[in-house]
Amino acid sequence: MRRLLIISIVLLPFYTLSQNTFSSLDSTVASFYKALEVGDDDERLTHLGVLFKPKAQINAITTSELAPPTYATGDVEAFYNNTKSFYSEYQFAYDEVDRDLNYYSNLASINSYVFQRLKKRDEAKSYEQFLWFSIDLVYEYNRWWIVSASWINETERSSIRNVMQEDTLWHKLSP
Amino acid sequence: MIKDLCISILCLLLGSAPLTSVQAQYTAVEFVDAFLADNASGTDAVKTAFVDSGSRIWLSSSNQNTPIRNLDVSAYLQEINTVNASFSTKFNTVVSIHRKAGPLSTVFCSVHGRLVDNETSDTVYTRAIHSYKLVQHDDGWKILQLNIQNEDEPFVSELWPKELATNYPLESKENVKIYKHNRPFNVDEVDLAPLYPFEKELEDLLIEFAIQQGQIENESPFTIYISEDGEAVLGFVGDLSADQIESAKIFVSKMNLWYPAVKEKSSVKCKLIFSIK
Secondary structure (H helix, E strand, O other): OHHHHHHHHHHHHHHHHHHHHOOOHHHHHHHHHHHHHOOOHHHHHHHHHHHEEEEEEEEEEEOOOOOOOEEEEEOHHHHHHHHHHHHHHEEEEEEEEEEEEEEEOOEEEEEEEEEEEEEEOOOOOEEEEEEEEEEEEEEEOOEEEEEEEEEEEOOOOOOOHHHHOOEEEEOOOOO | OHHHHHHHHHOOOOOOEEOOOOOOOOOHHHHHHHHHHHHOOOOHHHHHOEOOOOOEEEEEOOOOOOOOEEEOHHHHHHHHHHHHHHEEEEEEEEEEEEEEEOOEEEEEEEEEEEEEEOOOOOEEEEEEEEEEEEEEEOOEEEEEEEEEEEOOOOOOHHHOOHHHHOOOOOOOOOOOOOOOOOOOEEHHHOOEOOEOOOHHHHHHHHHHOOEEEOOOOOOEEEEEEEOOOOOEEEOOOOOOOHHHHHHHHHHHHOOOOOEOEEEOOEEEOEEEEEEEO
C-alpha cells in the first residue's frame, strides 16, 4: 500500500505536467521536436508515446540527388525500433524556423520548416539539412494528440522552401 | 555525400518504398476531388486511393461527446457503403489549401456533402474539414493519411467564403432523419410479426366488433399500425362508413400493447390489415 502511494506521488507531477504541456498546440509541437532530440532510448519512446495517439502514423519521405525518392511509413514503435541504432551513433537537434497552422474544431494541421543538425557522437563531424514537417493533431480529453507526422528533406533538386506559402484554391461547381 | 547520409538517417522506418519522379496525371488537389467523387460509388477506387500499408482515417464527429474514431481503409470503405446503401451522395471540395514539395503533398479543405434519401428523397447537406497527406507514386497520388472533422461549431470563414456560398446549399438538419427510417413495414417484410399477448382477448374483440384479421372479400379493409413500442394506432380507413370508423376506433382503443414487429434485431413499426363488415 505504501509502495503504491509512493509510486502515485512520483507519477502525479509527471502526469500533471503532461496534461498541461499538451493543452496547447504550441507546447505540443515543441514537445514533439524535443522528443526527437532525446538520446536515451527508453526516455525517447516514453516521450513519443505520450505525444501520439495509439495507431498514429509516421511517414518519412526522402529525396536525394542520386536516387529516386523513397517513402517509409509506420507507427511510433516501428519508428523507435528502426531508428535506435542511428540514435546511438548521432545526436539530433531540431530548430523550427517557420510554422503555419490550419485548424477547425478538434482538428489541427501544422506545417513547419525545420532545420535539422546531426552530430556524430564519437567524432566532431556534423551534418545539416532542412525538412518540411506536416503534423496533424486532434483534440480529445482536454489535450492535443498527434495522429500523423510526415516529413520530407530538401535537396538541391527538390526544394521545400515554398511549402510555407500555402496555395488556396476555390472550387466552383459548374452550372 | 553529407546529404545522402542524412537521407539514409531519415529513411529509418519500416521497409522504405521507392517513388518515381514520373509526373502524375492529376495534381494532388484534382486527385482529392476525384477521390471525393469516388466516395459516391463506394467502389474499390476508394480503397486504391490509399497507400497499401497502414493508412488510417481519423473521424471527429459533430458531437463533442463522441470519441474520435480511427479506421483502417477497409472499415472506411464499409462506412461509405453503409451510407451509400440509403442515400445518393455527392461530395465536393469547396476551398483547398494546398502545399507540395517533391512527392509529398498536403490538402486541407472544406467539403460540402449532399445526401438524398433513396426512399423519401429527403436531402441533407453537410459540411466538414478534411486534412489529407499524400504521396506521389508512379501511378499517381496516394493518400497516406486522412483526418476528417465534421461540422460542430461556426465554420472557418476562409474555407467557406460568401462568394461561394450560393454554389453550395445548406439546409436545416433538425427535421430530417439521416439514418433511421420511419416507414412502416408490411408483415411479410419483418422477421417477426407483431403479436398480441392476450390471444383470447383479441378473439373476443374481433367477434364483438365483427372484424377479421386480413383482407376479406366483400368486407371493408382498414389498417392498424403497431409502433416500435407496441402501441396500436388506427391507420388507413379507406371507404369505411362513419359507423365503421367509429367501431374501428373503439376496437383499437380497447387493445393493450402488442409485442412489436422485429426486423434485424430491432423493433420496427408494422402495418396490419383488418376487415370490417
